[in-house]
Amino acid sequence: MLSVHQLSRPGLEPVSFDLAAAESIALSGPSGAGKTLLLRALADLDPCQGDVSLDGRERRNMPAPDWRQRVGYVPAEPGWWSDRLADHFQDWDSLAPLAESLQLKTAVNDRPVPQLSTGERQRLALLRALERQPKVLLLDEPTGPLDEDATAAVEALLKEKQNHGLALLWVTHDRRQAERIASRQFWIDRGRLREALQEDAQ
Amino acid sequence: MNDYIRLEYLDLGLSALLLLAVAGLSLLLQLRIERSLAIAGLRCVLQLFLVGLVLTKLFALASPWWTGLAALAMILFAGREIMARQERGFQRLWAYGIGTSAMLMAATLVTLFALTTQVQPDPWYDPRYALPLLGMILGNTMTGIALGLQRLTEGARQQRAGIEAQLCLGATRRAAMLPVTRQALTTALMPIINSLAATGLVSLPGMMTGQILAGVEPMEAVKYQLMIMFLIAGGTTLGAVTAVFVGVYRLTDSRDRLRLDRLAAE
Structure with a gap:
């Protein structure tokens, strides 16, 4: 589905891989190795070279906003452009069941965004991205600030979406999580990406 | 007199x-x-x-050419001033280019409008009217553009995460930059809105005072001053809106990316 061919940018050596529908890839590597650079390049947030396509459609032939609705990106520190939470969603009320499944209280909407906890904001950013019904989701440590229960809830929700065809590229530092959520493991170091063999990942 | x-x-x-x-x-x-x-x-x-x-x-x-040349020199000086007032904003040449062209457009249009339809000196380019009018409009437009561009670039840096969050959800560059665009224009127009509201209460405007000293009836001086204020408000708005919109386009690219790399380094 998502096909990446020789994608490169300063700080990232040419990268090629395919990500199939309903597939999940875990991406890890030391800090500053280029994980975020890769995700940003895939979301077309920075100038980059190479070919990227989705379901056979070249990215460069698609307006960038259309691309980003299909290939969603949730950064490690998501941004907010308004103090009112509901401003960030197309229809907050219809998301209530989903929010509950992520262990978010519906009262979360009554507080201004800066007063929410890091963990709450992280899950809300994930919801916000899911609301656009992307085909691919690029996640930068989506459970970084979460406790065990919330992490399990996020993993369960994403697993369900994955079963419905969502493809995931998931940055995580937790090896056990990587094994839980992904069928393939990528390793990136100093801007160089390689697919880890099963024994390397152990 | x-x-x-x-x-x-x-x-x-x-x-x-x-x-x-x-x-x-x-x-x-x-x-x-x-x-x-x-x-x-x-x-x-x-x-x-x-x-x-x-x-x-x-x-x-009283030559149209020499008057035009003087007007151009004034605009170029004002452009330099806009550039000098940018702190960590657009690269110098871009700040100069955006500021000067927005000012050239706004100040020229508004001054010509005033000369040909309201003041109507004979000939219409009479430097005795054209240059002071241009000077007053230019001074205020310059301040508005300088403030607007500074606030725009500052805002884009500070609110980068929010802007990119909007882009990530499929917003166009115009939509994602709208909050910052609004802030920039509010800042640019604040001085002129304040001076419209406060004039006469706090201080007598310089031009009106000058005319009164020169023997003009107060009501006549007031009429002139009002016209000037309206011209200034129009010129500042036109110039600031132009400069800020060009600035928004320079800060983003055709792939709807935020391009802070196009700003001057720290």
């Missing part, structure tokens, strides 16, 4: 005594402002006499 009181050079000297007295006070109290005061005072005298000479010459020539 028959009750106009001419100033002699002796009168000027008398008022300059005040500056000398202040300099003396500074020496006495060791405030160390006498040097910068002396330099600023001298610059003021030289620059104003020079402007006086140039204006006298231009008025005598």
Whole structure:
């Protein structure tokens, strides 16, 4: 589905891989190795070279906003452009069941965004991205600030979406999580990406 | 204009005594402002006499070409001023280019509008009317553009995460930059809105005061002042909106990315 061919940018050596529908890839590597650079390049947030396509459609032939609705990106520190939470969603009320499944209280909407906890904001950013019904989701440590229960809830929700065809590229530092959520493991170091063999990942 | 009181050079000297007295006070109290005061005072005298000479010459020539050249020089100087007022904003040449072209467009349009439909001197380009009008419009438009561009670039840096969050959800660059665009325009227009609201209460506008001193009836001076204020408001808005929108386009690219790399380094 998502096909990446020789994608490169300063700080990232040419990268090629395919990500199939309903597939999940875990991406890890030391800090500053280029994980975020890769995700940003895939979301077309920075100038980059190479070919990227989705379901056979070249990215460069698609307006960038259309691309980003299909290939969603949730950064490690998501941004907010308004103090009112509901401003960030197309229809907050219809998301209530989903929010509950992520262990978010519906009262979360009554507080201004800066007063929410890091963990709450992280899950809300994930919801916000899911609301656009992307085909691919690029996640930068989506459970970084979460406790065990919330992490399990996020993993369960994403697993369900994955079963419905969502493809995931998931940055995580937790090896056990990587094994839980992904069928393939990528390793990136100093801007160089390689697919880890099963024994390397152990 | 028959009750106009001419100033002699002796009168000027008398008022300059005040500056000398202040300099003396500074020496006495060791405030160390006498040097910068002396330099600023001298610059003021030289620059104003020079402007006086140039204006006298231009008025005598009454040529459309020389008047146009003077107007262009004023606009280019104002563009330099916009560039100098940017802190960590657009790269210098871009700040100059955006500021100057927005000003050229706005100030020229508004001045021509005033000259051809309201003031209507004969000939329409009479430098005696064209240059002071342009000067007043230019000064305010320059401030508005400088403030707007500065707020725009500052806002884009500070609110980068929010802007990119919108882009990530499929917003176009215009939509994602809208909050920052609004802030930039509010900042750009704040001085002129404030001066529209406060004028006459806090201070008498300089031009109106000048006309009254020159013997014009207060109500006539008020009419002139009102027209100028409206022209200034129009020029500032037109210039600031143009500069900020060009700025938004420069800060983003055709793939709807935020391009902070196009700003000057720290």
